[in-house]
Amino acid sequence: MKTTILLFTRDLRVHDHPALHAACEDAENVVPLFVLDDALLASPAGAPNRVRFLLDGLDDLRKSLHERGAELVVRRGDPVAETLALARHHDAGRVHLSDDVSEYARRRRERLEREIAVAVHPGVTVVPPGAVTPVSGDHYKVFTPYFRAWSGLRWRPVLPAPEAVRVPSGLEPGIDLATFDVAGVSPDLMPGGEGAGRERVRAWLRDHLAEYEDGHDDLPGDRTSRLSPYLRFGCVSPLELATAARGREGGFGFARQLAWRDFHHQVTAAFPRINRDDYRPRDDARWHDDEDALEAWRQGRTGYPIVDAGMRQLLREGFMHNRARMITASFLTRNLHIDWRHGLRHFASLLADGDVPNNAGNWQWIAGTGNDTRPNRVMNPLRQASRFDPKGDYVREYVPELEPVSPSFIHTPWKLPAGLRRDLGYPAPIIDPPD
Known part of the structure; x- marks a missing residue:
């Protein structure tokens, strides 16, 4: 040809x-x-x-x-x-x-x-969606057996970049990309592109992979790879990344996260309306509309510092730490009882990754309509804050009005004396604090 x-x-x-x-x-x-x-x-x-x-x-x-x-x-x-x-x-x-x-x-x-x-x-994935299937059914509905099958599969070899690509003579490049002016970009958005992605991979594998398994949930430590946007746009090969991490210290835990990404893709291949319909319908009568609460959550003004820090990181960077994604999503669906689709749409409006299978799959997992084997799981925001941001450094980074608050009150500023609370200019909780 x-x-x-x-x-x-x-x-x-x-x-x-x-x-x-x-x-x-x-x-x-x-x-x-x-x-x-x-x-x-x-x-x-x-x-x-x-x-x-x-x-x-x-x-x-x-x-x-x-x-x-x-x-x-x-x-x-x-x-x-x-x-x-x-x-x-x-x-x-x-x-x-x-x-x-x-x-x-x-x-x-x-x-x-x-x-x-x-x-x-x-x-697009490490393992193609149809490469591993259960004995009965077209896809795995639970992650653990999927991960066992995924781990036992022989992966294809990583391919080198071609030295040359021959094109027809006189090929016109078409649109000048410099003519695009994109408004409304988050001020601290990461740069895109394969070059930036590969440099981030090299630095992260060298300096932080060994800490990943024990530290990936540490909010102020920020020891996640921040590679999700590069994976979403294919600037980084998921297979090349998994192959490079496999066998190194910390590599197992990181490869497991890449397997979660593949898991959501094989679920979406079987259930392509994952971003619209409940994967496992709950008929949850508790979903209700509350535009004021939803807007407070969007803007990071809920009065719960750990939630607001995550939402403001999203606004500032077009990115949110994975643990914060779970906390903020749980707060919206489990504490405010607002339909997960509202949260999905807001995340999709700001995330640089915004990968449909993972964004929707994770939202449904948190909401109890997806692939979680414990669909009634609730993440108490105060316990999450105490465990993953014990001194409040993550909160201080993204909620600067709370910078002077001591670790004793950083996650519960409503317990401060009334005068101090007024001076902070930080809102009261929009709902009663959980037990």
């Missing part, structure tokens, strides 16, 4: 990219393509932080392809229509792309398959 199309989606890298590797072997010339979908940009998926992170990733990918003698074609519109138009222009006989699990990805693939040969490849 003379020419083939490589359609990038959320796999913005050149290292360990099976679709790129196959496209280079498949044809004399490859047309690397990314299509900015107006429908997605106008939807919750087009949240400013993710658009900014995406543009960084595309700019970095374009530079990586330039180094290999190639060009990244960026177009805007319907991905299927733009792909087919480019295929006709270059007489391309096949489209290569990384497989994915969302309804959107499935519809895109099926529409392409009606018009042109399509080859799908792994690369």
